[in-house]
Amino acid sequence: MDANNVARVTCPACACLCRDVDLEFDDRGDIVHTYNACRKGAAFFMGSYRENRALPKIEGKPVSIDDAVKSTVEILSNAKNPVIFGLDTSSLETQVLGVGLARKLNAAIDDTSSLCQGLVLERIIPGSMKTCTLDDVRDYSDVMVYWGSDPANSHPRHMSKFSYFPRGKKRQKGWETDRMPICIDVRKSNTAGVCKKFYKIEPKGDEGLINDLLLSLDGKIGGKEIGGKGIDGKEFAKLTNILKKAEHCTIFSGLGLVYSLKNSIKLFDALIEKLNEYAPTHVIPMVGHYNMRGMTQTLYDASGYINKVRFSDGEVDHGSQYSITSTLQGKEADAALIIGADPVSSIPLKTSISLAGIPTITIDAHETPTTMISRVVIPAAITGIEAGGEALRMDGVKHELSAPRENKEVLSDAELLKRILEGV
Amino acid sequence: MEIYQLLPKTNCKECGESTCMAFAVKIISREHGIKECTPLMEDSKYAAEKNKLLEMLKPMEDAGETGLIIHDDKCFGCGNCVVACPVNVANDPEGAAIGDGPSNDKVILKVVDGVVVAQNVGECRRFGKNRILCNACIDPCPSGAIEFV
Ligand code: SF4
Ligand code: SF4
Ligand code: SF4
Numbered sequence: 001m002d003a004n005n006v007a008r009v010t011c012p013a014c015a016c017l018c019r020d021v022d023l024e025f026d027d028r029g030d031i032v033h034t035y036n037a038c039r040k041g042a043a044f045f046m047g048s049y050r051e052n053r054a055l056p057k058i059e060g061k062p063v064s065i066d067d068a069v070k071s072t073v074e075i076l077s078n079a080k081n082p083v084i085f086g087l088d089t090s091s092l093e094t095q096v097l098g099v100g101l102a103r104k105l106n107a108a109i110d111d112t113s114s115l116c117q118g119l120v121l122e123r124i125i126p127g128s129m130k131t132c133t134l135d136d137v138r139d140y141s142d143v144m145v146y147w148g149s150d151p152a153n154s155h156p157r158h159m160s161k162f163s164y165f166p167r168g169k170k171r172q173k174g175w176e177t178d179r180m181p182i183c184i185d186v187r188k189s190n191t192a193g194v195c196k197k198f199y200k201i202e203p204k205g206d207e208g209l210i211n212d213l214l215l216s217l218d219g220k221i222g223g224k225e226i227g228g229k230g231i232d233g234k235e236f237a238k239l240t241n242i243l244k245k246a247e248h249c250t251i252f253s254g255l256g257l258v259y260s261l262k263n264s265i266k267l268f269d270a271l272i273e274k275l276n277e278y279a280p281t282h283v284i285p286m287v288g289h290y291n292m293r294g295m296t297q298t299l300y301d302a303s304g305y306i307n308k309v310r311f312s313d314g315e316v317d318h319g320s321q322y323s324i325t326s327t328l329q330g331k332e333a334d335a336a337l338i339i340g341a342d343p344v345s346s347i348p349l350k351t352s353i354s355l356a357g358i359p360t361i362t363i364d365a366h367e368t369p370t371t372m373i374s375r376v377v378i379p380a381a382i383t384g385i386e387a388g389g390e391a392l393r394m395d396g397v398k399h400e401l402s403a404p405r406e407n408k409e410v411l412s413d414a415e416l417l418k419r420i421l422e423g424v
Numbered sequence: 425m426e427i428y429q430l431l432p433k434t435n436c437k438e439c440g441e442s443t444c445m446a447f448a449v450k451i452i453s454r455e456h457g458i459k460e461c462t463p464l465m466e467d468s469k470y471a472a473e474k475n476k477l478l479e480m481l482k483p484m485e486d487a488g489e490t491g492l493i494i495h496d497d498k499c500f501g502c503g504n505c506v507v508a509c510p511v512n513v514a515n516d517p518e519g520a521a522i523g524d525g526p527s528n529d530k531v532i533l534k535v536v537d538g539v540v541v542a543q544n545v546g547e548c549r550r551f552g553k554n555r556i557l558c559n560a561c562i563d564p565c566p567s568g569a570i571e572f573v
């Protein structure tokens with residue numbers, strides 16, 4: 001490693017935002033080696049800026065950036081019910097601009113959180129559910145529960161940097177004796193394989209498990225009564241006991257849990273409250289996109305809601321009718337601005353078809369299925385490689401992003417939004 | 425025991441051990457290399473046994489003296505082994521021990537280009553006179569990428 005050609009950066013390939021990644025460059029400035037980044041981070045730094053870059057286009061034909069921006073301004077200015085979606089992989093500064101644009105346009109604004117961690121984030125951000133930082137977890141947590149989450153695959157360094165293996169202030173003896181990692185999932189994931197306890201539940205079995213935990217915490221049931229959920233009664237009693245006696249417990253809620261609690265999230269509220277009667281118990285949502293936490297916080301600061309918001313003449317309206325799936329399926333939306341997101345790959349087909357039917361503008365660094373159905377495509381710099389900014393880690397802690405390969409040829413999404421804001 | 429069965433079993437002592445059995449045991453503990461059995465290497469009547477043994481012991485040689493093999497294709501680069509290894513912890517209390525990337529070159533395991541690589545393997549607890557059966561990098565590995573042969 002030649003120290004002259006090395007830069008320390010923050011990795012935005014997941015919401016762990018690891019700050020100890022070293023990049024090594026060759027003479028042309030290309031990134032040729034990564035140090036400390038996991039496989040996912042290494043692929044991001046060495047591959048993403050070279051491959052599959054988006055080009056400015058209108059209706060599939062190459063145009064200049066200026067023309068693409070002009071067309072965007074026209075479409076958005078003429079729309080009565082525009083929709084803005086995305087911003088989870090943008091800097092905080094860009095997010096503020098995006099929310100400002102929604103306000104100016106009287107637009108509906110939503111992000112991927114409405115399809116995933118929104119249910120937990122709308123408790124964590126206003127403070128109604130107890131949470132802590134990943135640094136607290138490293139320093140204090142003796143019990144950590146990966147519930148419906150599989151960090152080994154989704155956030156590879158989560159366990160090594162924060163939640164299981166590192167030494168921390170009150171966790172000096174090492175992972176063998178200091179920590180009790182527990183995995184609750186419908187299948188034996190890679191994460192389950194390294195946890196000291198694994199509880200395999202049936203699909204949608206989370207609700208039943210919570211109900212049983214609520215009862216057993218108060219000593220109302222025990223032993224054999226649990227059998228039906230696929231968990232052995234004795235093991236279940238152990239789980240109850242571990243949670244009750246924890247010095248500092250953190251539950252990492254994953255999509256597996258969130259999806260299965262869609263209609264019964266209040267039960268999870270009750271469980272966290274009940275657990276806190278016995279032991280300090282915290283929840284950290286396993287946010288995927290590196291700055292989804294930032295987007296939900298930014299929108300919350302501006303409107304009082306984390307997602308699914310509609311601005312109209314300074315007033316704020318909120319509700320499921322403003323989720324990306326509802327606005328598009330309701331056929332009301334007459335233009336869409338997608339920023340750094342690929343909804344076509346994640347929303348139901350019907351919604352994608354609606355999106356293809358209205359003038360859609362996509363700002364993205366890469367070609368995606370969504371850019372392919374968009375009327376206007378505007379390429380953006382890759383935040384974290386070509387443009388800097390700030391972002392919130394999954395636990396809400398702010399980190400500076402680096403721009404180790406600043407690229408003046410591509411505008412950042414912040415610069416693009418500024419130009420659009422000036423025009424509309 | 426497979427290694428013993430393939431040795432000349434003449435107890436000729438050329439390898440410095442008094443019996444072929446003793447030599448076989450020390451092959452496994454890495455105190456001898458198979459090439460130290462000169463009759464096996466040089467006498468053509470043992471050619472078949474020699475080839476079989478060389479083939480059998482190849483992974484041990486690839487793995488170097490500690491027997492550590494990393495399967496790059498499986499590794500997630502998660503760093504669990506980097507942070508869990510007691511030698512890394514002792515040699516880098518301000519880096520690997522607290523979950524960060526190694527801050528000095530005295531560690532055994534570190535992650536380069538998204539996969540783990542080993543260096544300073546002589547420091548590994550499975551090596552040397554006071555070796556112990558340390559599993560601190562294997563147990564935390566979510567992908568089964570680390571193996572000792
Ligand atoms: S865990 Fe996430 S932030 Fe850390 S190096 Fe891997 S992808 Fe990047
Ligand atoms: S040199 Fe080979 S044949 Fe002779 S004792 Fe040693 S192992 Fe046996
Ligand atoms: S066997 Fe033990 S000492 Fe050797 S590399 Fe693995 S964890 Fe480290």
Ligand code: SF4
Pocket residue numbers: 494498499500501502503504505506535539540561564565566567568569570
């Ligand atoms: S624990 Fe396994 S997967 Fe993780 S870095 Fe080490 S060898 Fe790779």
